[in-house]
Amino acid sequence: MSDQSTVFTRLPETDDEREDPERATREEVLDFWTDRFGVPPETFEGYTFWERGAGKLWLYQGTPPSPVDIEGLGMTVLRTRQEHWKPTLEAVQRFGEHASENVIRLDEDAARAFVAGEDQELDWDGDWGYLIVTHDLADEPEPVGVGLYVYGELRSQVPKGRRREV
Amino acid sequence: MEPLDRYRPIIDDFEAFIDACERPLPSAVRVNTIKATVERVRTALADADIAVEPVDWHDGLFVLPEDSPGANWPYFHGWIHGQEEVSVIPATVLxxxxxxxxxxxCAAPGSKTTQLAALMDDAGEVVATDNNLGRISALRTNTERLGVTTVAVTHEDGRNHSLKPFGGEGYDRALVDVPCSCEGTIRKNPDTLEDWTLSHVEGISGVQKGILKRAVEVTDPGGTVVYSTCTFAPEENEAVLDYVLEETDCEIVDYDLPLSHAPGITEWQDESFHPSVTNAKRIYPHHNDTGGFFCAKLEVPAE
Known part of the structure; x- marks a missing residue:
């Protein structure tokens, strides 16, 4: 049952400890969340970050010896090794409440269209790129997923398997 | 229902038992406290016009008399997980x-795994093992949707569970909710008894013994193991407990269960089991209007 694609390698803390030049460091991951979304680094205190395959990062609480060859380790959090790093829907739902920047709040109809996987034209004064999408649920804003805002359009990044007609 | 006839000697009010087995069971959902509070889930379900009934022994459970759990906002956000009442028992006992x-x-598809993580406030480590990659995929989908960060998944036969990936560390507790003949799920899956054979029951009993034995071995002294099935078959329940009492150093202990139940049995056909198996609980469908279940709590003695 051993296969390279199932091996998780723990991220180095900083650039000094990096052996694979393409591998993200923990420091870079925390900087990404702070710089792009204003999520404070202490949000991830107590978590370890792991890479499986090329670029997909996972977040976990334990500290098994690295590398570890198993089927899953916590939750997927971020896609790296590409120009624009992309957070996962799961990470945004779990940690997006700590975000203060690049957060777009949708009304009920727009939120339904978003989770059904539809792209929609919307006004947005902020940066282009990946945004955290929220809507109101049980009287409070709740992060729902990731959208890509370009050319006046919010493109739903909800994975096919997660799309729903709610 | 014919395979159930053999339980006539051990089940009180057998006719009520059969009547209950013939009634369909409504859907139920468990609140995922990793992502939401019971109060917010109640509000969100009400806002979506989904009728819910409370469950008196567990405030994080709702029965949905008219709906299935799938296509609504609280589900999309991972605030709720479809899980029937009796399936919630073993993690609470652990x-x-x-x-x-x-x-x-035996973790997939992960209802109990994610419940364990929630009971731990998603702090610590839950190693979730299964021997079927397809079912592991369902487990992974559930841990992701429910936002669980403490579950590590291994693909192996539980009988040969390896501690190596985790540096050889043992466990504080283990949940052994084994594959079984599923007789107790008849209200959810009416054709579950169609393929019933005694040889399957006896065969799977061997697997169950091996997995429970391994669980006792990898649990540290002073630790707790919970064994559960969704079947009535003594071959898969008390006989398995009797085997591990012989083979390993552990005890079967009593526990509180806020649901009506019957004790484990010490006699079945020409077999007799250790007296402490009466500390295990049998939950019959006519007792609480639920599915059927079996649950035992084991302790590994402190050194």
């Missing part, structure tokens, strides 16, 4: 604490 290491020996 009672894992934040920061502990727990093994879930």
């Amino acid at each position: 009672d894992p604490q934040p920061g502990e290491r727990v093994w879930d020996a």
Whole structure:
């Protein structure tokens, strides 16, 4: 049952400890969340970050010896090794409440269209790129997923398997 | 229903038992406290016009008399998970604490795994093992949707569970909710008895013994193991407990269960079992209007 694609390698803390030049460091991951979304680094205190395959990062609480060859380790959090790093829907739902920047709040109809996987034209004064999408649920804003805002359009990044007609 | 006839000697009010088995069971959902509070889920379900009934022994459970759990906002956000009432029992009996290491020996599709993580406030480590890659995929989907960060998944036969990937560390607790003949799920899956054979029951009993034995071995002294099935078959229940009492150093202990139940049995056909198996609980569908279930709590003696 051993296969390279199932091996998780723990991220180095900083650039000094990096052996694979393409591998993200923990420091870079925390900087990404702070710089792009204003999520404070202490949000991830107590978590370890792991890479499986090329670029997909996972977040976990334990500290098994690295590398570890198993089927899953916590939750997927971020896609790296590409120009624009992309957070996962799961990470945004779990940690997006700590975000203060690049957060777009949708009304009920727009939120339904978003989770059904539809792209929609919307006004947005902020940066282009990946945004955290929220809507109101049980009287409070709740992060729902990731959208890509370009050319006046919010493109739903909800994975096919997660799309729903709610 | 014919395979159930053999339980006439051990079940009180057998006719009520059969009547209950013939009634369909409504859907139920468990609140995922990792992502939401019971109060917010109640509000969100009400806003979506989904009728819910409370469950008196567990405030994080709702029965949905008219709906299935799938296509609504609270589900999309991972605030709720479809899980029937009796399936919630074993994790509550195991009672894992934040920061502990727990093994879930037959984890997929992950209802109980994610419940364990929630009971631990998603702090600690839950190693979730399954031998079927397709079912592991369902487990992974559930841990992701429910936002669980403490579950590590291994693909192996629970009987040969390896501690190596985790540096050889043992566990504080283990949940052994084994594959079984599923007789107790008849209200959910009416054709579950169609392929019933005694040889299957006897065969799977061997697998169950092996997995429970391994769980006792990898649990540290002073630790707790919970064994559960969704079947009535003594071959898969008390006989398995009797085997591990012989083969390993552990005890079967009493526990509180806020649901009506019958004790484990010490006699079945020409077999007799250790007296402590009466500390295990049998939950019959006519007792609480639920599915059927069996649950035992084991303790590994402290050194």
